[in-house]
């Protein structure tokens with residue numbers, strides 16, 4: 001029988017998805033979670049003049065479509081949750097109207113802002129106050145760029161809402177700042193877990209636009225009468241979901257022991273779960289972030305450039321009239337020779353280049369390596385480099401925490417890339433436990449089930465994941481000279 005039905009939206013930088021999560025219990029067996037995908041839609045960056053934006057109204061439309069489709073398919077979800085990527089936001093005026101289209105985090109307005117804030121505050125001081133890796137896209141740099149540009153919108157804004165808060169607002173009319181999303185702004189103090197208004201003041205960011213964070217799982221409110229009338233549904237409660245990364249970690253099938261994870265999507269987040277922030281000279285030097293997790297946890301992690309590099313190559317080939325599927329790309333990469341060239345995936349030149357393929361080739365040329373030409377060679381180079389980057393980051397994480405991890409949990413859309421999983425196991429010389437793929441959406445469902453009392457807590461939720469979804473194990477294969485490749489990779493990192 002069906003114990004509970006909820007609806008989860010998970011929006012990433014490349015696509016959004018809607019899932020029905022159902023807690024089902026058959027006679028005498030332990031309950032299991034079932035996930036049905038009911039809607040999937042692309043999420044595109046839109047160039048407007050000199051800027052890059054998200055199409056927030058289209059996203060709202062797709063979320064509404066998801067609610068409608070769930071209803072049409074006969075589901076009656078008890079609650080709804082919306083999780084999204086971090087760092088981006090919308091601003092509301094005093095009447096509660098949205099001011100403009102939210103910027104895309106890859107918009108160039110943040111160019112040079114890290115240097116400017118470092119000059120004002122000092123990198124060490126900023127790390128001490130925020131506990132976050134200085135990524136150019138962090139909200140702090142976006143808001144500082146707007147304030148430096150005398151943004152009229154920022155001048156009149158009364159409310160700041162992260163993308164997930166904004167979508168929840170457009171559905172419910174309630175303005176909230178969810179805590180785990182708020183931690184991706186680099187404006188929240190990691191120890192007292194409140195907005196850092198002194199930091200905002202020193203950067204001319206108006207502190208009046210932020211409200212006290214609420215925790216994932218808190219009830220935001222019911223769908224507005226307008227939305228209910230438009231979609232023909234009853235006023236279902238919207239529940240605050242965690243940041244997509246934090247939500248994915250909720251769904252990692254781990255036990256009580258410390259574990260390391262890789263949330264693998266457009267970005268790759270490699271980290272471990274702690275109960276308190278870890279902020280010291282070493283974590284600053286190794287540039288690890290202390291992001292807020294669900295249920296009081298701290299996610300000590302590092303952002304790695306991720307599948308973005310592959311997505312961009314694919315898009316470029318498509319636009320040049322050489323469209324190729326991911327499965328065909330994987331096949332060609334598998335056949336390409338191993339370790340013919342490597343890149344540092346986190347070199348900022350790969351962040352937002354005009355041509356990703358040219359940039360990879362230029363990197364290899366400049367570092368005196370073989371220059372990859374075929375699609376297979378290019379993708380092989382990226383996948384091997386990512387796998388080596390994971391090893392490097394995992395070892396840093398171990399150095400920082402003093403833990404030795406028996407393997408790596410891998411979740412997220414990118415974990416469907418078998419070659420990446422297999423090469424990662426090879427690179428780290430330990431097993432990679434893959435699954436569940438849709439971890440962010442599952443974490444979102446679990447958060448709702450904890451709120452309704454169908455799951456007791458985080459540990460209970462993770463037990464349910466273990467009972468409900470398979471984990472594929474990739475054992476390291478010793479067919480390739482990984483140690484030698486790793487040495488070359490480290491030399492490369494030292495040079496650039």
Ligand code: LRH
Nearest residue numbers: 085086087184244245267
């Ligand atoms: C992953 C993610 C990541 C960063 C980035 C902008 O989807 O949320 O944790 O915040 O997007």
